[in-house]
Amino acid sequence: MAPALWPRLGRILWLACLLPLAPARAAAGLYELRLTTDGPATTGAEVTITASLVASDNGSLVLPADTHLYRFHWIHTPLLLTKTDEAFSSSIRVVGSVPGDFPVSVWVTAADCWMCQPVSKSLLVLPITEFLVGNLVITQNTSLPWPGSYLTKTILRVSFLLHDPSNFFKTASFLYSWDFGDGTLLVTDDPVVYYNYSIVGTFTVKLKVVAEWEQATLDAGKGIMQKTGDFSTSLKLQETLRGIQVLGPTLIQTFQKMTVTLNFLGSPPLTVCWRLKPECLPLEEGECHPVSVASTAYNLTHTFRDPGDYCFSIRAENVISKTHQYHRIQVWPSSIQPAVFAFPCATLITMMLAFIMYMTLRNAAQQKDMVEVADFDFSPMSDKNPEPPAGVRCCCQMCCTPFLLETPSEYLEVVRENHGLLPPLYKSVKTYTV
Structure with missing residues (x-):
């Protein structure tokens, strides 16, 4: 009897060990971990990373009611860690003392079985730099649908936004050195400046930022700390399209090739679209095939097959504006020439x-x-007469x-x-x- 009982007892013990794993195995593949962070950061500043367990099918699944069913595991060496766990999420706050790119990984297992298969796992790389972190933002009062393009002779607002979610530089003083790319240099203690470009072209705005603050030293004294950062952004200054000059005939015969020259009063590159209509009406979106034009002039050719009155509807646009123009033309049959009437x-x-x-x-x-x-x-005859x-x-x-x-x-x-x-x-x- 004893030899026959050992296999049955082994099966019962094996099933008993699997019971705590049932929720985790059932949940495997149904959920995913989403990681968010407020990095990158400079050395010495604190960065927060949050992992959230969500359904992988965009929310149709419902998370278990027991908030203590899963456990989050982090690997973050050599970053300094402070951990906070919440329902189906976990956050850590890390501080980097040296610059570099540091991998941070996290996975979720059943709370009662650390060695079980993870329900979900994720990874991110946290950049830590020794320089200031931030970016340049350029805005203009004129609303433009194309990023990076701006109007000439219109005021630009150039501002520097420091990325410091942990208020590491709350006691620091800043100095800003501006280079607008057209030969103009400016030094301010304000992160916002206003500038007006008067010429067309592509320019690179460069900014050097210096931050200084006092910090306690190991010998119970105070020392001056400093961090710098170099930033730049490119912008394109253009003129709006003031109109289209159309040069071409207004009277032509059928089956005769016609050439019309379009002169654009504005900055290329341009996107040109045209179509023949019975009346001079604006072109709708998708009504004609656009053509890219890299200069301020473009030749348009067409051959008319039917007589009548036509109108060329022309639309041109660059990255900051658009305009319309029309050109009427009368087409005579080739068998009836206008010269016959004269x-x-x-x-x-x-x-x-x-x-x-x-x-x-x-x-x-x-x-x-x-x-x-x-x-x-x-008179009587003479020799002469x-x-x-x-x-x-x-x-x-x-x-x-x-x-x-x-x-x-x-x-x-x-x-x-x-x-x-x-x-x-x-x-x-x-x-x-x-």
């Missing part, structure tokens, strides 16, 4: 000019012929002369010259003197 007017003007020239030349020719007829010598035959001369006198003479007086004068004077009514009587 052809009848041009033809009529040409015909009028030709008629005026014809009348001018005709009047000039008539005046020349009248002068020649008036100067023609109808032979007398025409009687029939020709009569025809010329009867047909041509009335048309060539301008007035009846001139006509009578010509007749008088051709026919001579009438014979006198009496003959002269000769007298003789004896």
Whole structure:
């Protein structure tokens, strides 16, 4: 009987040892540890690290009602430790005496079984430095959706925020040396300064901070302690987009390639978006495909296939502002050219000019012929001006002369010259003197 009882007794003892482990084994994989810290910190300053046990499926699981069911275990060497345990969380406060990166690990087990499988575990690396800890913050009254970009000729607020959650530097005095990257240097005892950049560009703001305070020494005296820190941040100063200048035709034919030049009045780089619309309306988000432009000019090309009235809706934006512009254009069919409508007017003007020239030349020719007829010598034939035959001369006198003479007086004068004077009514009587 005895040999048969030993295996049964062994099984009972093994089950009895497993009973305290049942909650931990059931909880394994269902929860996770979340670590938070207020580090990094400088040497000598206190840092708080908190571990919280939470459900791994974002809260659908409910933590056990017994708050003493689990135990937190920390490994933090060589940091000095002060530990505080709460319900399902644990916090430690550590102080680093030398600079470096220190790993801090924590795991949770069942309270009654330290050697059991952990319910959850986590790890973080705590940086400890011998310098001051903080950062530079730059703000501007103008609300900008793009970080790191600011407006020129607008006041900037530059401030230094010291990271000191344990009030380690509560008795220290500070001195701040500023370098704004454009040749301007400034020394203040205030962590906040105001500055105005007047030019466009990318600048690096540098700050050197010196902290001094009194601290008790080992010989019951007081000594002056000092810590320094160097900080910097980069900022981009730009001008807002004041508008878009559009250079291009307003009248074009179908199937003719058109080029429009866009001149941007602002700081690149830019994001440009355009679309043809029947009316000049602003572009909505996602209505067209944006194009990156690295300069202040951009050429836009398009070929129209259908006639009609169109409007180019153009949107451009840089990292601090955006603007819209419109350009109307009228498209004619290629078979009906606008020049055709001007052809009848041009033809009529040409015909009028030709008629005026014809009348001018005709009047000039008539005046020349009248002068020649008036100067023609109808006297008896001579060597220079032979007398025409009687029939020709009569025809010329009867047909041509009335048309060539301008007035009846001139006509009578010509007749008088051709026919001579009438014979006198009496003959002269000769007298003789004896």
